[in-house]
Amino acid sequence: MAVTLADVAARAGVSAATVSRVLSGNYPVAAHTRGRVLRAVEELEYVVNGPASALAAASSDLVGVLVNDIADPFFGIIASAVQSEIGDRKLPVVCNTGGSPERELTYLTLLQRQRAAAVVVTGSAVEDPEHQAALAARLQRLTEGGARVVLCGRPPMGGSAAGGGTAARGAGAGAGTGTGTGAAETAGAPGGPAPAADGGIVTLAFDNTGGARRLTEHLLSLGHRRIGYVAGPADRTTTRHRLDGHRQALEARGLLADAELLTVHGCAYDRPSGYDGALELLRRGAAPTAVLAANDTVALGVCAALREQGLRVPEDISVAGFDDFPYSVDAHPALTTVRIPLHSAGARAGRLALGREGAPPGGVATVPAELIVRASTAPPHSFP
Incomplete structure (x- = not known):
């Protein structure tokens, strides 16, 4: 039997109206109350219109792009590139989380309810095991419902090596002032969609x-x-x-x-x-x-x-x-x-979200970084 709004309210110890407010995201709700509701949603695997598997048959033209702060050039450049790549094929919706882990989860729930065709999650991840577990569950439900999920600028789910591990160190190795472009960046040439690892989630990690x-x-x-x-x-x-x-x-x-x-x-x-x-x-x-x-x-x-x-x-x-x-x-x-080539990474995330580019091997690609030396650095006055 499908889980109902009343079931979630009973588990969280709040009214059905409060659950509705939390899920809609349009009304102020105390942080501790919102947390109880979201945990209940997670535990009961609540989806507004029935099981997540039913969503695959009726996805929308919506593509969600989650950013921490759209005013930050890092996120603005990526979001703009994603939107440019999507063009008029889908409707991109930028969700500004303000760096809030709770708001990130709320937006993913709302995008699932809207049967989003794809979701691009950008930027740094919060290193909190409870949040990571809840985030992984949300993303898994999206992919099970037929949505494509792309992580752009954060490590793959369930691992912290991307951006800091062997693969990241290999990409662009020895790149002094050069581009350091390696196979990690070019993996996944344009073509038909390829299956990705990590439950169908594709990751573009930066070589931080x-x-x-x-x-x-x-x-x-x-x-x-x-x-x-x-x-x-x-x-x-x-x-x-x-x-x-x-x-x-x-x-x-x-x-x-x-x-x-x-x-x-x-x-x-x-x-x-x-x-x-x-x-x-x-x-x-x-x-x-x-x-x-x-x-x-x-x-x-x-x-x-x-x-x-x-x-x-x-x-x-x-x-x-x-x-x-x-x-x-x-x-x-x-x-x-x-x-960090933010625009090209965002454009690639857009192509992956649309299925216009195949996933890289293993579902993870590392975008290399390039050292740019300018006038703000010079030798110190004297050596120790």
Whole structure:
């Protein structure tokens, strides 16, 4: 017998109207209440119009694109590329989660209810086992209902190696200032849809670890030994993978001793986090001779804080970012960074979502990163 709205309400200990509000996402509901309802939905495998398998026969023309913050260039570029690739074939709907794990799950439930033809989930994943289990269940129901699911810029479900493991390190290996394009990026040539691993979910993981490692190696080659790091939120996969790459490079030079002291985690990947993080690094004692930032926006905040303290970039402290947003080359000085081909990755995600490109072997491809050296990094005044 199909699970009903009343069954969910009874399991969660709330009214049917509250369940409806949570699932619609159009009304304010207390966070703890929403959590109880979503857990009940998960436990009972509730789907509004019957079993998920019935959805395959009647999918819509809707394609959901989940982003953390559409105002962030990282997500805006990917979402724009996905939409351009989809064109007028389907109706793309951008769902802005604001970085909320609960909202991410709610949007996936709503997309399932709307019988979405495909879903593209972008950006970093939250490293919380309970959320990961709930997310995996939502995505599995979507694929069982006939929807194509593409993860773009996050590791594959059930594993954390993508973006930080062997496959990621292999993609673009030895890419100094070159593109580092390897088989990992080109796997899955255009053609008919191919079956994917991981329950039909296709993953385009970014080489965050390899890119961060090469960026730190660049600073080490210039003579820097005290390198500060303003990282992103500690519970995000992208943060961990980029920090892993940075510390791999430090470890190879025997410089891990002060790594914790020289690392600050921001609340977000935004300018205020970079500004506050730079000031915190300066307050901790001996100033670093270089600062790496979680992304280019954070790097601009770092530069602003250093300027206000009377420090010059790169004469006093070098600064580097990540992602190579369009404005990074026009910053003053132009920002050394790591380029992730966000537009081409988003376009590929769009083709995969439409079934216009075959899945890569194993359902996972690693998009390589490219070191871009500009004017914001230079040798320190003196070597230790």
